[in-house]
Amino acid sequence: MSHRKLFLLPGDGIGPEITEEFVKVISLLNDKASAGFEIERGLVGGAAYDAHGKAISDDDMARAMAADAVMFAAVGGPKWDNVAYDVRPEAGLLRLRKDLELFANLRPAICYAALAASSSLKPELVEGLDILIVRELTGGVYFGEPKEIIDLGNGQQRAIDTQVYDTYEIERIAAVAFELARTRDNRVCSMEKRNVMKSGLFWNQVVTRVHKEKFADVELSHMLADAGGMQLVRAPKQFDVIVTDNLFGDMLSDVAAMLTGSLGMLPSASLGAEDAVTGKRKAMYEPVHGSAPDIAGQGVANPLAMLASFAMCLRYSFNMIEEAEALDAAIAKVLDDGLRTGDIMAPGCRKVGTSEMGDAVVAAF
Amino acid sequence: MSHRKLFLLPGDGIGPEITEEFVKVISLLNDKASAGFEIERGLVGGAAYDAHGKAISDDDMARAMAADAVMFAAVGGPKWDNVAYDVRPEAGLLRLRKDLELFANLRPAICYAALAASSSLKPELVEGLDILIVRELTGGVYFGEPKEIIDLGNGQQRAIDTQVYDTYEIERIAAVAFELARTRDNRVCSMEKRNVMKSGLFWNQVVTRVHKEKFADVELSHMLADAGGMQLVRAPKQFDVIVTDNLFGDMLSDVAAMLTGSLGMLPSASLGAEDAVTGKRKAMYEPVHGSAPDIAGQGVANPLAMLASFAMCLRYSFNMIEEAEALDAAIAKVLDDGLRTGDIMAPGCRKVGTSEMGDAVVAAF
Numbered sequence: 001m002s003h004r005k006l007f008l009l010p011g012d013g014i015g016p017e018i019t020e021e022f023v024k025v026i027s028l029l030n031d032k033a034s035a036g037f038e039i040e041r042g043l044v045g046g047a048a049y050d051a052h053g054k055a056i057s058d059d060d061m062a063r064a065m066a067a068d069a070v071m072f073a074a075v076g077g078p079k080w081d082n083v084a085y086d087v088r089p090e091a092g093l094l095r096l097r098k099d100l101e102l103f104a105n106l107r108p109a110i111c112y113a114a115l116a117a118s119s120s121l122k123p124e125l126v127e128g129l130d131i132l133i134v135r136e137l138t139g140g141v142y143f144g145e146p147k148e149i150i151d152l153g154n155g156q157q158r159a160i161d162t163q164v165y166d167t168y169e170i171e172r173i174a175a176v177a178f179e180l181a182r183t184r185d186n187r188v189c190s191m192e193k194r195n196v197m198k199s200g201l202f203w204n205q206v207v208t209r210v211h212k213e214k215f216a217d218v219e220l221s222h223m224l225a226d227a228g229g230m231q232l233v234r235a236p237k238q239f240d241v242i243v244t245d246n247l248f249g250d251m252l253s254d255v256a257a258m259l260t261g262s263l264g265m266l267p268s269a270s271l272g273a274e275d276a277v278t279g280k281r282k283a284m285y286e287p288v289h290g291s292a293p294d295i296a297g298q299g300v301a302n303p304l305a306m307l308a309s310f311a312m313c314l315r316y317s318f319n320m321i322e323e324a325e326a327l328d329a330a331i332a333k334v335l336d337d338g339l340r341t342g343d344i345m346a347p348g349c350r351k352v353g354t355s356e357m358g359d360a361v362v363a364a365f
Numbered sequence: 366m367s368h369r370k371l372f373l374l375p376g377d378g379i380g381p382e383i384t385e386e387f388v389k390v391i392s393l394l395n396d397k398a399s400a401g402f403e404i405e406r407g408l409v410g411g412a413a414y415d416a417h418g419k420a421i422s423d424d425d426m427a428r429a430m431a432a433d434a435v436m437f438a439a440v441g442g443p444k445w446d447n448v449a450y451d452v453r454p455e456a457g458l459l460r461l462r463k464d465l466e467l468f469a470n471l472r473p474a475i476c477y478a479a480l481a482a483s484s485s486l487k488p489e490l491v492e493g494l495d496i497l498i499v500r501e502l503t504g505g506v507y508f509g510e511p512k513e514i515i516d517l518g519n520g521q522q523r524a525i526d527t528q529v530y531d532t533y534e535i536e537r538i539a540a541v542a543f544e545l546a547r548t549r550d551n552r553v554c555s556m557e558k559r560n561v562m563k564s565g566l567f568w569n570q571v572v573t574r575v576h577k578e579k580f581a582d583v584e585l586s587h588m589l590a591d592a593g594g595m596q597l598v599r600a601p602k603q604f605d606v607i608v609t610d611n612l613f614g615d616m617l618s619d620v621a622a623m624l625t626g627s628l629g630m631l632p633s634a635s636l637g638a639e640d641a642v643t644g645k646r647k648a649m650y651e652p653v654h655g656s657a658p659d660i661a662g663q664g665v666a667n668p669l670a671m672l673a674s675f676a677m678c679l680r681y682s683f684n685m686i687e688e689a690e691a692l693d694a695a696i697a698k699v700l701d702d703g704l705r706t707g708d709i710m711a712p713g714c715r716k717v718g719t720s721e722m723g724d725a726v727v728a729a730f
């Protein structure tokens with residue numbers, strides 16, 4: 001029996017509740033399929049700040065490093081709105097991404113058939129929608145230096161952030177996008193602002209070269225990021241894989257997620273490079289939604305995005321494709337059966353709580 | 366009779382065609398109302414590059430400086446996709462914004478009643494939509510230095526862009542947003558990424574202080590820019606005025622414009638500071654849509670955004686409120702009458718060309 005080491009970071013808000021639901025799936029896999037998952041738990045975000053004044057401890061960082069995969073739920077909430085910038089809840093998430101070098105963030109924007117009607121968009125525009133946004137996650141304006149607020153005298157201050165991209169950073173994220181496209185509809189659209197940003201111009205050049213050298217079989221197009229945002233709203237089904245930088249990826253994936261009507265449903269995977277020897281890669285999985293402090297602790301949160309994130313974990317970290325597909329199918333089934341948490345409630349459906357939803361998925365699995 | 370000096374920059378693609386239509390309105394105002402508009406024309410974008418190798422000449426910049434208002438149509442097209450970065454068509458637009466110090470970009474996202482059905486969004490989400498996006502236009506990552514691609518050796522290069530905001534830049538754009546809110550529903554939502562960017566944190570602080578010191582009567586809220594993009598798609602009518610930085614404003618205003626179903630219809634105004642003595646301000650007006658090279662020269666382009674931009678010009682540069690309202694009303698009327706250019710064609714409507722549409726507005730004016 002193999003040992004599979006999972007490190008759980010439930011974080012804040014609804015994080016702990018939804019974490020408990022996917023732990024049920026782990027128990028099932030261990031009991032029925034001897035999957036050998038071992039779980040450790042750590043603190044991140046506001047919970048970590050309250051415990052020891054940092055957004056994540058060095059100890060928990062070490063445990064994240066040593067794990068086969070990290071399952072991250074959500075961080076933040078009004079309670080920590082005024083803590084210092086360096087120890088704000090998000091700092092824990094950003095440190096995990098950076099120190100584990102999780103440069104490739106995969107954000108599927110899929111529209112569950114049962115939820116198409118709850119999209120803001122006309123149903124025919126989103127029915128069957130299946131986009132994959134590949135967002136660069138360890139570079140760009142998120143981490144570039146200088147990043148500071150300086151005093152200019154005379155009551156004036158200046159804030160500076162720096163967008164930085166090196167050749168290798170763009171090469172590796174482009175390669176991930178092209179490889180994933182080959183397993184899908186074989187089309188990549190790269191988005192940047194080459195008309196305004198030197199990093200956009202450079203992004204465009206490197207992606208074009210990587211395509212020519214290694215992935216000429218994949219269809220590549222380029223779009224300005226602002227036009228990309230428009231096109232996502234106008235006709236989202238035109239896209240297969242979108243590859244873009246950290247900040248544009250943040251914006252565009254949120255817009256894309258909202259289109260689906262499935263926001264509370266969407267997972268993400270953040271992957272590092274494959275180790276040349278072991279073939280293993282560092283990875284963290286995380287729902288796209290936030291910590292929803294307003295409904296925390298009430299047992300009403302939607303655990304499905306967390307469960308779908310675990311399906312991505314099974315797929316990308318443990319190559320358990322069959323189990324991943326079964327979990328995805330179980331999620332689709334409970335929706336088809338009409339079960340809904342409050343956030344996705346619709347006429348004619350049955351409203352259930354966090355734990356009942358988790359149990360239903362486990363039963364359907 | 367007063368003299369009103371307009372400088373016209375038709376630019377590329379459909380720019381020249383749509384410019385001719387609003388010139389008809391000028392003639393009407395001069396003939397019927399002795400408005401005394403004087404017109405000069407210049408070159409910008411690809412047209413300027415073809416003529417003299419720059420995206421705008423110093424001569425034309427001087428004429429833009431001397432005018433009471435600049436009417437800018439659109440720049441760019443595949444023909445100039447590979448010209449050098451410094452002389453690409455957009456460089457002309459960016460130089461105009463920067464050298465005229467047009468720091469306040471006003472982008473109304475309104476949904477014309479006659480066009481609600483053509484939005485991607487469900488009609489009830491956009492009917493009556495009336496948002497004003499106030500975008501900072503002369504700072505941020507568009508103009509910050511360093512902005513360069515450098516060689517690192519070993520086949521590696523590095524691209525750098527710099528987001529810079531000084532106190533005064535945020536103060537003045539916030540003031541514009543609050544003042545405009547007072548003429549509307551008195552609500553401002555400020556958007557940034559304070560959880561990731563120091564300039565976002567700083568933006569948030571300065572807007573909050575300006576509000577407290579001078580505009581406490583206006584309702585102020587803050588939203589992370591990615592969440593803002595989501596909320597624009599989920600429930601756009603929740604917003605009145607949105608104030609945001611140059612890059613987020615670029616993205617968010619494009620998403621907002623697309624929501625309305627009226628993309629080919631939307632105008633914008635870019636304003637400088639009021640001169641302390643004369644009370645005058647530099648200004649440039651421009652449709653939100655681009656140069657649409659694919660349909661250029663065919664007489665089928667939609668001139669309404671250009672006409673609506675001239676309505677903003679009448680309002681903000683010449684204080685001709687009555688005429689501005691009459692022009693806006695004429696645009697709404699031709700739509701209500703069922704006239705449509707190809708881009709907004711709908712069942713039961715009558716398809717017209719650029720010039721017929723312009724004539725109809727003039728007739729309804």
Ligand SMILES: CC(C)[C@H](C(=O)O)[C@@H](O)C(=O)O
Pocket residue numbers: 090093094250560561591
């Ligand atoms: C919480 C925040 C730091 C984060 C980001 O900006 O990347 C979030 O918005 C996301 O998209 O994962």
Ligand SMILES: CC(C)[C@H](C(=O)O)[C@@H](O)C(=O)O
Pocket residue numbers: 195196226455458459615
């Ligand atoms: C053409 C381009 C430079 C410009 C911008 O990015 O500001 C455009 O997208 C806009 O929004 O006016």
